[in-house]
Amino acid sequence: MKFKAIRIFEEEEKTFVSKIVERSIEELPEGEIVIKVAYSSLNYKDALSSKGNRGVTREFPHTPGIDAAGTIVSSKVDDFEIGEEVLITGYDLGMNTDGGFGEYIRVPASWVVKKPKDLTLKETMIYGTAGFTSALSVYELIANVKPADGEILVIGASGGVGNHSVKFLVKLGYSVVGVVNTEAERDFVLSLGATRTISREEADNTTGKPMLRPEWAGVIDTVGGNPLSTAIRSTKYSGAVTTCGNVAGGDIPTMNVYPFILRGVKLIGIDSVNCPMPKRLDVWNTLAKSWKGKNLESGVVEVSMEGILDKIDEMLAGKLVGRVILKHS
Known part of the structure; x- marks a missing residue:
């Protein structure tokens, strides 16, 4: 199966370029869960990775996106079923493991959080990392x-x-x-x-x-x-x-x-990357219920793959206001 992804290439030493390319699921890293990504979001680590920051991403080419929310299309574990809506924030996603700026990801089951029923996939990424x-x-x-x-x-x-x-x-x-x-x-x-x-x-x-x-x-x-x-x-x-x-x-x-x-x-x-799963689930439950406000979408901009590349430059220039989420077609 072919899909689109943003890939960061090192064309010359310390010269990095971003391209939207076509990939196959077989090219993704190992993992028990394959997810069709509906939404991702833009974070500072993504911006750094897109510019070749070795403190975030060691090997290129690479697909950023430390957040992802979507639907399971393949599972090798009993805890997760095909068709379930799930999300991932943190761990190694988008750092050295191809992330949510691609239409599909493959990840370890231990990273995956079942989407709270009181949140949509879009809302989970408005929150994101x-x-x-x-x-x-x-x-x-x-x-x-x-x-x-x-x-x-x-x-x-x-x-x-x-x-x-x-x-x-x-x-x-x-x-x-x-x-x-x-x-x-x-x-x-x-x-x-x-x-x-x-x-x-x-x-x-x-x-x-x-x-x-x-x-x-x-x-x-x-x-x-x-x-x-x-x-x-x-x-x-x-x-x-x-x-x-x-x-x-x-x-x-x-x-x-x-x-x-x-x-x-x-x-x-505060470390959100390796937060233990019990606390992680508790926090997401709180975000879905008692802390969810009516103005959750205030200041949120939704963009395509092409649009998020411009927003990366705005973020690094200190000109970005609010939250940017990536919607995959």
Whole structure:
């Protein structure tokens, strides 16, 4: 059987090009489950993979797409049947295993999640890795911080993880402040229910002071680097900070122990890639039910294979607002 897929080729050393090609299922990697993909979504790892980032993808040619949702067409295990609607986020999908930017994937059964009945396939990809990571972040935050404790800062509020975090926190009764770069981002984040926004410059203190004026009861950070450092140093007593990204850098500059030993601030790392399956299923059940909002599709753009290649460039240029999902024909 032939199908279409986006493939990233290294034509010359460190020169990578994206092409839409025709492939066969026999070319896919080994696995117990073959899925006809209906939807995927665009994440930062996909953008990096498409440009040949060896920290994400080691071997090329390769098909990105760390998220996928669709229907099982072949199964070698009893737990999954032909015709079942399923989804995958994380693990090695789209990194070194051909991913959801192809119309078919073949994967280990241990990666596959049965689609919750209260979500459509499209809705699972509106969430995707971004929504799942956001849910894990909010889970940790609400275990440590209550709405009455004060404002929650969301760094990168207009991005995939950030905008879902704003939606979840608002639904749970928290007052949210979003960090934004442009007026368009500001309008978008306020439309999601954020109380107010601040600029990237306001969230990026470079004075080198070991402690800053306490402002935030809690923080959801999606970018790392000095904005994360600034957030930790300006979190209130006994507050909590979650972190899940590194687009602003993998280091935490101007960092010291004082926020932790003098204010009791908690720094919580979030990993969605290898999240254990029991917790993964619990989170997806929550996303399908109590955390599912009426504005789930707000800020979502649906594109074809051709369209997603343009969106990759927008994402890497820092110009992408909201969530992009790929619909296969």
